[in-house]
Amino acid sequence: MDTETALNTAEEILKPWTRSVTIPEPNRIVISISRKDLKTGIKALLDAHWGYLSCILGVDFPGNPAPQPEEKMWERLNESEYISPSKPEGMIRVHYVFCHGAACVTLRVAPHYSNLWVPSICDLIPSATLMERELMEMFGIRVEGTPDTTHLLLPDMWPDGEYPLRKWWKGLDQELPESELVD
Amino acid sequence: MEAKPKPNKFVVPIGPQHPALKEPGHFEFTVDGEVVTGASVRLGYVHRGIEKGTESRNWVQNLYLLERICGICSHVHAMAYSLGVEKLAKVTIPPRAQAIRTLAAELERIHSHLLWLGVAAHEGGFDTLFMYSWRDREVVMDLLEMITGNRVNYSVNLLGGVKYDITQEQVDALRKGMDFLEQRSHHYLKVVTTDETFLGRTRNVGLMSFDQAELLGALGPTARASGVQRDVRVDAPYAAYDLYPVKLITDPRGDLEARFVVRINELFESYRLVREISANLPAGELSVRVPRRIPEGEVISRVEAPRGELFYFLRSTGLDTPDRIKVRTPSMGNWASVMTLTIGQNLADVPMILSGIDPCFSCNDRMVRLLRPGVTQTWSWEELRRFGIEHYK
Numbered sequence: 144m145d146t147e148t149a150l151n152t153a154e155e156i157l158k159p160w161t162r163s164v165t166i167p168e169p170n171r172i173v174i175s176i177s178r179k180d181l182k183t184g185i186k187a188l189l190d191a192h193w194g195y196l197s198c199i200l201g202v203d204f205p206g207n208p209a210p211q212p213e214e215k216m217w218e219r220l221n222e223s224e225y226i227s228p229s230k231p232e233g234m235i236r237v238h239y240v241f242c243h244g245a246a247c248v249t250l251r252v253a254p255h256y257s258n259l260w261v262p263s264i265c266d267l268i269p270s271a272t273l274m275e276r277e278l279m280e281m282f283g284i285r286v287e288g289t290p291d292t293t294h295l296l297l298p299d300m301w302p303d304g305e306y307p308l309r310k311w312w313k314g315l316d317q318e319l320p321e322s323e324l325v326d
Numbered sequence: 327m328e329a330k331p332k333p334n335k336f337v338v339p340i341g342p343q344h345p346a347l348k349e350p351g352h353f354e355f356t357v358d359g360e361v362v363t364g365a366s367v368r369l370g371y372v373h374r375g376i377e378k379g380t381e382s383r384n385w386v387q388n389l390y391l392l393e394r395i396c397g398i399c400s401h402v403h404a405m406a407y408s409l410g411v412e413k414l415a416k417v418t419i420p421p422r423a424q425a426i427r428t429l430a431a432e433l434e435r436i437h438s439h440l441l442w443l444g445v446a447a448h449e450g451g452f453d454t455l456f457m458y459s460w461r462d463r464e465v466v467m468d469l470l471e472m473i474t475g476n477r478v479n480y481s482v483n484l485l486g487g488v489k490y491d492i493t494q495e496q497v498d499a500l501r502k503g504m505d506f507l508e509q510r511s512h513h514y515l516k517v518v519t520t521d522e523t524f525l526g527r528t529r530n531v532g533l534m535s536f537d538q539a540e541l542l543g544a545l546g547p548t549a550r551a552s553g554v555q556r557d558v559r560v561d562a563p564y565a566a567y568d569l570y571p572v573k574l575i576t577d578p579r580g581d582l583e584a585r586f587v588v589r590i591n592e593l594f595e596s597y598r599l600v601r602e603i604s605a606n607l608p609a610g611e612l613s614v615r616v617p618r619r620i621p622e623g624e625v626i627s628r629v630e631a632p633r634g635e636l637f638y639f640l641r642s643t644g645l646d647t648p649d650r651i652k653v654r655t656p657s658m659g660n661w662a663s664v665m666t667l668t669i670g671q672n673l674a675d676v677p678m679i680l681s682g683i684d685p686c687f688s689c690n691d692r693m694v695r696l697l698r699p700g701v702t703q704t705w706s707w708e709e710l711r712r713f714g715i716e717h718y719k
Contacts, residue, residue, distance in 0.1 A: 167624050168413070170562070195556075196543060197628070197659075198637045200652040238639070240626065245562030247626055270543035270662030274654075296370035307378050 149246035194243030199274040206233035263289035281308040410627030421608040423487035428566040438632035487613025528582035532679040545659040546634020553578035558630040
């Protein structure tokens, strides 16, 4: 299957759940999809043996977020250059990138800060667990139904509400407590 | 990946510091007698916050930062990044530069596969093979040093081309080096496929079927040793791979032996490519200009690193710094397979199965923290240098 055919096939498979399609590169399409349809769309791709999951990644769009329960986070947001009454509520775009030869299809969901969750796809693709754990600790997204919610990359004593790949995050205010394993 | 330990079972923790692993990773294997019944992995011991770091550096500085993600496949990280930035900037680099990038990538694959052969042999208790393969690896390390002046971070890439040209003397040295390594690799292939003791550690050990490899998202030689026909150099040729096509190497058997065979056969293909590219280098310039501010957009750049598909996502908002860079390394894709493969195997085979995927923890983890009382966490270069001297006194 050549690249164009592969992209057309994927677009056709995902058509029932597609909100919009963009073509950022000749060999790549980005399909915007709602969270509730995400797993159905991915299952359709897998059932059709269309490619493999290459990556799950997040991109933070801070906007003008609604107040968060974490007071500290809100203080930081007020200090940040991203705060502006004219901007919409912040969101995180989550990309699920599937590849088939040279063709890449990105399924994109964009949960807002006030309702930050995505469904786990581990029941469909078990190896997604590592990327979901990374997404949770780096962006503070809740991955509903993921089998393992422990830290993958950050230390165990990493404080709650500190998400390094959010745009407002400039580092920890204080050093982490010493590890219990150290003498 | 985690399989929950059952009650009344014995859990064997391995790492983060362990003689069987030269890089820090923590694994917990639940065992029933000698048989592994569950496995979990914990990474992050060499997490350095590189993705976050790229957002506060300009596009050129990031080339040097990203090349340091891994000390083994440094070139391929810089190449994936450069290809992505050039795509965003809509810049086409000269054919000679493309060829030199490809040549360096194949030399890197040779040193990486020979390094892996030594490590895997060592994990299996075959230290003679380990020492011979690492002795021979010096040939390709010397060739890389001859071309670039460096053995590890070669710094071949520029945004818009390459820094180093290849002279006729270097072409001759490359051919001579490839001839020697090819002859040695035939010997290694014979050893790993005929030595009874070696086969006792590899044949039918760590079996992964084609379907399992697909389901678990295995990549690179690990997947190809289960018959998966996937190689970015073949599927989506980049740099000069369209001019110098690569023959896909696969093996359907799916065991550790197949992983040895696939990697050694890939060495032969790399020797051929190095000879072919160096003998047919296109004439012309080495670089073109790339703007300081990169136009707005998002691109994906995929290349075939020695361990498998390396994935870069780059997003620019039109500034001289990126908005987001995501790096997904092949080891990240291969962990799921190894955690599954160890179940049902003897605990003694675990180090071999782990090394079978050629794991790279630095690639995965992309902040070193020294958690000791009274020691500051941000060190100056001088403090670090002094610590090194005191530590090794």
